[in-house]
Amino acid sequence: MGAQNPYKAAGIRTRRATMNDVAAQANVSLKTVSRVVNGDAGVVEETRLRVLDAIARLGFRRNDSARQLRTGRTAEIGLLVEDVADPFYSTVTRAVEQVAAGNDCLLFTSSCDDDPVRERKLALTLCSRRVDGLLIVTAAPDHAYLASELAAGLPVVFVDRPPVNLDADAVLTDNVGGARSGIRHLIAGGHRRIGFLGDDPDVFTAQQRLLGYRQEMAAHGLPVDESWIAAGEPAPGRLRHNVERLRVELDRLLGGPAAVTALFTGNNRITTQVLREFGRREDSDRGTLRRPALVGFDDFEFADLVTPGVTVVAQDPAGLGRTAATLLFQRLAGLAGPARQVVLPTRLIVRGSGEQPPPD
């Protein structure tokens, strides 16, 4: 508890003790220090204690940059997502973290905001850092730039969205099947006019979910009016980011004589924004508004807390992260062979909003 300022001025970064310093202090060789630090066998207890004492006295801490340079392995992996603050991605991140920790690996995380340029820059920076592996929820339209890294032996696993122009592992959700199960549920409930509120098809998952919608409608011989589909536009026009735009589309789908009786929302952010809109309308309409049936893709923490509960096609973000990270470490452990594609199933969770029957 000295009265010293704890924070040094610029550049006054004290030189840290090295193994050499410890060796001198303990009167042993550098190599013996290395053995003690790494817990290698073959050091007699007395020597070990002397070294440990010197380490404590000098405040020595092994410099992993040097170790990494020598061994070629960093015991670090990187994870790129769209936005860690999004519950979907934070859950993926947490699962990846856990697998990484189980393999004594540290994790770099970065949010790319669906910006391909940023994604590429970050991925390559991580390559320069010589991470042992890379996990990517990609927004880029092309991944050929990673080919040389893959060829150099870097395992890369794509999460939630597959790679383009690159032969690499991917762990995905069954987006088509999931969307179909949601639409099937609405059709079984008597709905024929079902609206789709999703993101632009630039986003792989959005495109797949829209495909599932079309497939299931077709499978039941139901025509689809293109006006029932609101898929937003790229980047700033994405419905999940653009509340104004979503409001306009919702008005369009629910208003007029061609109004839909049910809504399928393509991701958790659109679902919650739609709920917010419903709430707002009911406040002003004083209960005259009849909510359409609603099924959302992706579960969310409060889906059971609102009234009615929100029926969803649940994904398994933790499973996505866990599976992808596990595959990555299998690759690191030597698993050879062609790129794998793992597809995780979805699960329909019935809570009330999707069971609202059509009017009349």
Added chain:
Amino acid sequence: MGAQNPYKAAGIRTRRATMNDVAAQANVSLKTVSRVVNGDAGVVEETRLRVLDAIARLGFRRNDSARQLRTGRTAEIGLLVEDVADPFYSTVTRAVEQVAAGNDCLLFTSSCDDDPVRERKLALTLCSRRVDGLLIVTAAPDHAYLASELAAGLPVVFVDRPPVNLDADAVLTDNVGGARSGIRHLIAGGHRRIGFLGDDPDVFTAQQRLLGYRQEMAAHGLPVDESWIAAGEPAPGRLRHNVERLRVELDRLLGGPAAVTALFTGNNRITTQVLREFGRREDSDRGTLRRPALVGFDDFEFADLVTPGVTVVAQDPAGLGRTAATLLFQRLAGLAGPARQVVLPTRLIVRGSGEQPPPD
């Protein structure tokens, strides 16, 4: 698009090109390659192009481990939180990420699950990695083990909870003031019997919020019956993690002749769990249950989507992360002087649940 397997078998990690290889290929010296790679001035365009060409041909990528060893800086910082999957921490993380990115720094993130042993191990591992700085949401009861790192010049900033036995920067929320504002609001609404559902005082923030509750009650001359306080027990008994226990406490506070008319919940997980319990009871009681007034500490995404909306004392998790990270980079930029403590204000957000009047 060769038919080659993209994933090599164990150990067949191709040797990567070094600056030396590039130098040979381009017929220049190692140093010139270094200049080109780092964008240093003083390389004639023609040479530069030759080097760039060699880099592309060899698939060279600078090895940052070597660079870090030489320069002593990693351009990496570490962040330790309780759980990235928790919206509060994922928001903190996102803010830190943004500041880090703005300073061309990568970010290590790790969840410690409020386990002091894990926290210490991770912090020291990050020190071995020679991160340029450390941000910690701590669960440890003592931080003296970081003293030597701080002394060696490593900037450490504590987030949300202050350090113990260590003189280091901290960025905190005004927990006492925030709790007081919430209690004051309930008192102004006519409540006298106000319950407190929080976590055990091992958690700094929980302890401070309980203190705020007591202070505000006292300031109004209101007696506090200790049976109104449910503060759980350490670790596995924490109300935010133990639904059973929370249910029992809630029954106790709301039942009997001494029932409270209002509830103050100490964090977002307790608040949402209480809402879930309310929902469950209303389902079985068929509307005979009268909800107590409710004010929660910490805002959450769906606080406005449930009915009634949840009145909260909002913290600013993004501000916490941003402020802490910014301070860290100021330290890195040479800001000297004594440890600072920054306290961020809270904001009461009125939404309905807290304005329910007491019965009769």
Added chain:
DNA sequence: ATGAAAGCGCTAACAC
């Protein structure tokens, strides 16, 4: 404008 030499702190390989 370019290059040569030294060395960051560690581990690998091989003595003794």
Added chain:
DNA sequence: GTGTTAGCGCTTTCAT
């Protein structure tokens, strides 16, 4: 059980 030597791939310093 312990030590010696070499070198990982860069940047720094100083020549030319």
